[in-house]
Amino acid sequence: METRKFDLKGKRPLIISGPCSAETEEQTLETCRRLAATGAVDVLRAGIWKPRTKPGSFEGVGLPGLSWMAEAKKETGLPIATEVANAKHVEGALEFGVDLLWIGARTTVNPFSVQDIADALRGVDVPVLVKNPMNPDLDLWMGAVQRLQKVGIEKVGLIHRGFSSFGLSKYRNNPMWPLAIEMKMRMPDVPMIGDPSHITGKRELLKEVAQECADLNYDGLIMESHICPDKAWSDAAQQVVPEELAELVRSIVWRKPQVDKPEFQMSLDELRSQIDQYDAELFTLLSKRMDVAEKIGEIKRDNEVMILQSSRWEDVVKRVMANAEDLKLSREFMSILLNSIHMESISRQNKVMNAKK
Numbered sequence: 001m002e003t004r005k006f007d008l009k010g011k012r013p014l015i016i017s018g019p020c021s022a023e024t025e026e027q028t029l030e031t032c033r034r035l036a037a038t039g040a041v042d043v044l045r046a047g048i049w050k051p052r053t054k055p056g057s058f059e060g061v062g063l064p065g066l067s068w069m070a071e072a073k074k075e076t077g078l079p080i081a082t083e084v085a086n087a088k089h090v091e092g093a094l095e096f097g098v099d100l101l102w103i104g105a106r107t108t109v110n111p112f113s114v115q116d117i118a119d120a121l122r123g124v125d126v127p128v129l130v131k132n133p134m135n136p137d138l139d140l141w142m143g144a145v146q147r148l149q150k151v152g153i154e155k156v157g158l159i160h161r162g163f164s165s166f167g168l169s170k171y172r173n174n175p176m177w178p179l180a181i182e183m184k185m186r187m188p189d190v191p192m193i194g195d196p197s198h199i200t201g202k203r204e205l206l207k208e209v210a211q212e213c214a215d216l217n218y219d220g221l222i223m224e225s226h227i228c229p230d231k232a233w234s235d236a237a238q239q240v241v242p243e244e245l246a247e248l249v250r251s252i253v254w255r256k257p258q259v260d261k262p263e264f265q266m267s268l269d270e271l272r273s274q275i276d277q278y279d280a281e282l283f284t285l286l287s288k289r290m291d292v293a294e295k296i297g298e299i300k301r302d303n304e305v306m307i308l309q310s311s312r313w314e315d316v317v318k319r320v321m322a323n324a325e326d327l328k329l330s331r332e333f334m335s336i337l338l339n340s341i342h343m344e345s346i347s348r349q350n351k352v353m354n355a356k357k
């Protein structure tokens with residue numbers, strides 16, 4: 001069967017799915033066939049070389065897995081994707097006609113490895129997706145994209161798979177949504193694919209994260225599926241059977257960025273003008289508050305009193321936080337805001353107290 005054409009900037013959302021790892025020929029082909037039968041998937045994926053955190057885990061079947069994927073492509077007509085971590089992987093993947101490559105989080109952290117992959121791809125017209133690095137470092141993520149662009153690869157996209165963090169949390173990898181949003185702002189022309197499987201690590205949480213990706217205007221999703229998820233050789237808890245995957249994909253609401261309805265536009269304009277007004281008031285008040293802090297700085301300077309007053313600040317926080325519920329503001333948001341206000345206040349006092357005469 002002829003392979004269906006696909007374009008990173010074409011169909012939206014782009015849905016990529018398949019097993020975490022190709023394990024056996026039967027498991028790979030059966031998963032791909034069942035995914036294709038649902039009609040909900042655009043690209044088939046499978047991990048062939050698996051970088052594992054601890055030794056002793058299953059590290060992938062290597063090249064034979066690529067021949068199974070190539071067979072799945074021939075049977076279903078769907079393009080295939082896999083992860084590459086070095087030039088040798090690139091060579092193998094290209095030999096087996098892989099249509100889309102991705103660079104994993106553990107590889108993105110290493111500029112040498114990324115450069116090695118970029119050099120191996122010089123002159124090759126295959127799209128490449130770059131997963132965020134393990135650590136929350138946007139420059140490193142951007143750097144990997146730029147290395148690919150520099151060797152002439154135009155079809156580059158991003159995968160947001162969340163960031164490693166220490167300690168227990170609801171998710172396997174912390175999504176740190178503000179960082180992903182910042183990355184979208186920094187590289188607005190580079191498509192962003194969400195990876196709910198690796199963010200959540202748990203199938204029960206896939207839907208909420210997939211919906212969040214859709215609401216943040218992501219261009220697609222990559223999610224793992226397996227014919228027997230509980231028996232998977234890697235990442236069992238985050239995989240679902242192909243039919244469940246399709247159902248999940250169909251349940252996500254992909255809202256549009258704009259709508260051409262005059263009533264909607266009028267209401268939106270009116271509400272946005274209220275926001276503009278409140279922003280103006282909010283920042284005027286903040287400015288007045290900082291002027292007062294500066295005056296405190298002056299009297300502290302004249303009386304040789306130090307800037308940081310922890311117990312006073314604790315009182316301020318307690319007083320403001322006591323209203324969190326009435327104000328319908330989350331404690332997390334208020335705490336971040338208060339912290340910024342405190343830092344700015346300290347910085348203003350620092351300026352008056354230590355001004356050069």
Ligand SMILES: O=C(O)C(=O)C[C@]1(C(=O)O)C=C[C@@H](O)C=C1
Nearest residue numbers: 293296307308309310312313345
């Ligand atoms: O009350 C003070 O002493 C201040 O300097 C003001 C202020 C504030 O901005 O509220 C700033 C720094 C202190 O750590 C505590 C409070």
